[in-house]
Amino acid sequence: MKVKVLTAKELTTLGIGRPTRVYFPENLSELSLLVREGFKPIGGGSNSVVSGETSLISLKGFQRVELKEKEITLGAGVPLRKVLKLQMKRGFLLFEFLAGIPRATVGGLIAQNAGAFNREVKELLKEVTFVTYSGEVKKLTEFKGFSYRESPFPKSGVVVEAKFKIEKEEKEKVKEKIREFVLRRLSKQPPFFLRTAGSTFKNPPxxxxxxxxxxxxxxxxxxxxxxxxxxxxxxxINEGKGTLKDFQEIVEIGKERVRELFGIELNLEVKIL
Ligand SMILES: Cc1cc2nc3c(=O)[nH]c(=O)nc-3n(C[C@H](O)[C@H](O)[C@H](O)COP(=O)(O)OP(=O)(O)OC[C@H]3O[C@@H](n4cnc5c(N)ncnc54)[C@H](O)[C@@H]3O)c2cc1C
Incomplete structure (x- = not known):
């Protein structure tokens, strides 16, 4: 199994944090060993900063893609980008509403119950296979533990793969929908080439x-x-050399100002791994 020390810029889209040791398991038994050590999983790092305090597990080795008539099985390490390409090539609907999010992976999309434009990943799930911190492989088929940007993961374990419901659609229509969602996203959000982790805080009710x-x-x-x-x-936005300390300070400033002016407590959406 490969082990690398990677910088925050290599690991995350925001590029904040300290160099971190990352393990790259290639099969379930290697993964189980690492999960039992209590190491945390990282996907594309598009909603994360890295503290450097704990080793991380990359799910890059888990790339299964199995497309059937009404469902698809996807490994936790499969990038969103790859799924969207497959949707256009084979003609089906799944993650089109998430198009334009850089670097996200299936594992991260499930763990964060990612959503946009009034849709979320939870609605699409049929079954999630995961490894618990005691090393057992389990399957989840009910998704009550999922809510706005919340899921049982990674608290209950590390997602290995999942089955999703898909809907057949003409290839041209899939392309059109993806284009529309990207344009809608660009009209509201900073351009994709900037270093960001998307929403910093969750929206309060x-x-x-x-x-x-x-x-x-x-x-x-x-x-x-x-x-x-x-x-x-x-x-x-990280304009260059933002540090973890800057991140923690600016987040506190945001929380404090909102608390003082509105009496509302903001909670971080970005994870500190
Ligand atoms: C420009 C931009 C726009 C964005 N827009 C949106 C948006 O519209 N909607 C939205 O919901 N999010 C958005 N995000 C945030 C982010 O893309 C999502 O939260 C995404 O789901 C994170 O996926 P990831 O693979 O990068 O996860 P990471 O950032 O790597 O990890 C996020 C969390 O998931 C956990 N995790 C990762 N893999 C696994 C696994 N296999 N098993 C268990 N836990 C795991 C990590 O431990 C961590 O707690 C945006 C981000 C960017 C940069």
């Missing part, structure tokens, strides 16, 4: 974290090389 930060005057506010985006205040 019936509210928008971006609107609250904006009302607190934090749109465009920066600390060191980290800045709340001018286009969408809930997106932190």
């Amino acid at each position: 019936e509210e928008s974290a971006g609107r609250l930060l904006d009302k607190c005057g934090l749109r465009g506010f920066s600390l060191g090389d980290l800045k709340f985006s001018e286009k969408h205040a809930n997106f932190l």
Whole structure:
């Protein structure tokens, strides 16, 4: 099994954190050993920063793709980008509403119950196979533990693969939908080439974290090389050399201002691994 020490820029889209040891298991028994050690999983790092305090497990070796008439099985390490390409090539609907999110993987999409435009991953799940921290392989077929940007993972274990419901659609229509979602995303969010982890905070019930930060005057506010985006205040941008300390400080500033002005407690969507 490969082991590498990787920088935060290699591991995450925001590029914040310390160099971290990453294990690359290639099969279930290697994965079980690592999970039993209590190491945390990392996917594309598109919603994460890395503390460097614990070793991580990359699921890159878990790339199964098995397409059937009404379902698809996807390994946890399969990138969203690859699924979208397959949707266009084979003509089916699945993750089109997530098109345009950079580097995300199937494992991360499930763990974060990723969603956009009033849809979320939970709705598509049929079965999740995961390894528990005692090394057992289990299957989940009921998804009550999933809610807005929440799932039982990685707390209950590491996702190995999952079955999703798919819907057949004409290839041209799939392409069109993906294009539409990317354009809708670009109209609201900072451009894809900037270093960001998407939404920094979860939206509080019936509210928008971006609107609250904006009302607190934090749109465009920066600390060191980290800045709340001018286009969408809930997106932190790393303009170069942002550090974990800057991240923790700017997040505290956001929380404090919103608490003082609105009495609302913001919770991080970004995970500190
Ligand atoms: C530009 C941009 C736009 C975004 N837009 C959206 C959006 O519209 N909607 C949305 O929901 N998110 C959005 N995100 C956030 C992010 O893409 C999602 O949360 C995505 O699901 C994270 O996937 P990942 O593989 O990168 O996960 P990572 O960031 O690597 O990990 C995220 C969490 O999942 C856990 N995890 C990863 N793999 C596994 C596994 N195999 N088993 C168990 N746990 C695992 C990690 O331990 C961590 O806690 C955006 C991010 C960016 C950069």
